Amino acid sequence: MTSTILDHAVFGVFSTHALHLADKYGVFVHLAADGPATPARIAEARGIDQDTLERLLLVLTAVSVVERDADGAYRLASGTKDLLDPEHPRYIGDFVRHLVVNTTGQLERLDAYLAVGKAVADRDRPAVFDSIYRDEVATGEFLEAMWNLSFGVSQELVRLAALDDARTLVDVGGASGAFAVAALSHYPRLSVTVFDLPQVGPFLDRTRRAEQLEDRLHFAPGDFFRDPLPEADCLSFGYILSDWDDATCVELLRKAHAACAPGGRVLLMERLFDEDGGPLPTAVMNLSMHVETEGRHRTAAEYTALLEAAGFADCTVHRSSWDKHLVVGRKP
Numbered sequence: 621m622t623s624t625i626l627d628h629a630v631f632g633v634f635s636t637h638a639l640h641l642a643d644k645y646g647v648f649v650h651l652a653a654d655g656p657a658t659p660a661r662i663a664e665a666r667g668i669d670q671d672t673l674e675r676l677l678l679v680l681t682a683v684s685v686v687e688r689d690a691d692g693a694y695r696l697a698s699g700t701k702d703l704l705d706p707e708h709p710r711y712i713g714d715f716v717r718h719l720v721v722n723t724t725g726q727l728e729r730l731d732a733y734l735a736v737g738k739a740v741a742d743r744d745r746p747a748v749f750d751s752i753y754r755d756e757v758a759t760g761e762f763l764e765a766m767w768n769l770s771f772g773v774s775q776e777l778v779r780l781a782a783l784d785d786a787r788t789l790v791d792v793g794g795a796s797g798a799f800a801v802a803a804l805s806h807y808p809r810l811s812v813t814v815f816d817l818p819q820v821g822p823f824l825d826r827t828r829r830a831e832q833l834e835d836r837l838h839f840a841p842g843d844f845f846r847d848p849l850p851e852a853d854c855l856s857f858g859y860i861l862s863d864w865d866d867a868t869c870v871e872l873l874r875k876a877h878a879a880c881a882p883g884g885r886v887l888l889m890e891r892l893f894d895e896d897g898g899p900l901p902t903a904v905m906n907l908s909m910h911v912e913t914e915g916r917h918r919t920a921a922e923y924t925a926l927l928e929a930a931g932f933a934d935c936t937v938h939r940s941s942w943d944k945h946l947v948v949g950r951k952p
């Protein structure tokens with residue numbers, strides 16, 4: 621028997637899978653579109669097995685993802701509606717799929733890391749993004765997960781960034797354009813260049829067309845370890861520094877400093893550790909960074925120190941109401 625204190629730790633693996641499967645088989649879409657429904661009705665509508673569905677829904681009820689009425693119908697809990705509705709900007713289903721399909725299988729490497737250290741265990745491993753971008757499907761799925769993580773919160777981050785004075789922004793590693801689209805819709809005089817690996821180009825092109833931003837959203841293919849960064853009033857890094865160690869981060873920020881106009885700014889958008897080591901999502905994603913990348917999550921003070929080491933000054937921290945926050949440095 622486990623105590624309730626350990627429930628999350630012991631049973632979390634089941635609730636994550638239940639969440640992913642309910643999303644994958646359209647259970648949440650059904651509840652979002654049609655309202656409360658019994659397992660029998662959902663199973664019939666989605667063509668899935670009722671017994672398995674009932675068991676998944678009981679787990680999801682226990683962790684407050686859905687709620688069950690007295691008559692046995694299930695509904696999305698009020699706090700989870702937006703996050704589970706694929707039509708909503710806060711939808712997280714693609715990110716959960718990434719955790720279940722890509723990350724979970726890699727967790728066993730932590731065993732070897734503990735035994736011999738990451739450097740030794742990963743000696744023969746391909747470079748991080750060679751593995752993530754191993755084929756077009758994997759590339760597309762990763763970029764969808766990034767869009768899920770970044771698009772909703774970017775609406776808030778662009779306001780916190782106060783870009784009214786900037787005319788040009790380079791989003792370094794800007795992926796399929798989540799932050800770029802948010803910035804362009806808030807600042808009509810801004811033009812944005814996403815600088816990213818060439819494999820990302822077709823996915824950003826889709827965004828440019830879908831959002832009708834061909835004239836204001838541009839793509840600069842490149843490798844930020846080999847190439848200089850394009851010049852701009854402002855350069856942004858969303859979930860980039862958390863992929864790399866401190867020395868690499870300072871190297872990238874020095875490149876940003878060289879490309880940044882005098883008086884311009886660099887924006888770091890990242891999860892932040894509290895001084896006490898929380899919150900839970902940052903602690904978990906810090907472990908995920910360990911197996912998926914060469915980086916880690918940091919406190920606001922640690923990001924400020926990296927910015928200062930690269931020559932930025934007047935650093936400020938702006939917290940969003942989500943889990944991605946903003947640290948700004950100014951080029952004197």
Ligand SMILES: C[S@@+](CC[C@H](N)C(=O)[O-])C[C@H]1O[C@@H](n2cnc3c(N)ncnc32)[C@H](O)[C@@H]1O
Pocket residue numbers: 749766767769770792793794795796798815816817820842843844845857858859860863
């Ligand atoms: C974790 S994703 C972050 C995506 C996006 N900025 C966001 O906040 O959602 C890291 C991004 O860095 C890009 N990237 C990785 N290595 C790179 C390199 N050497 N040069 C340019 N971009 C790179 C990836 O293609 C990817 O888009």
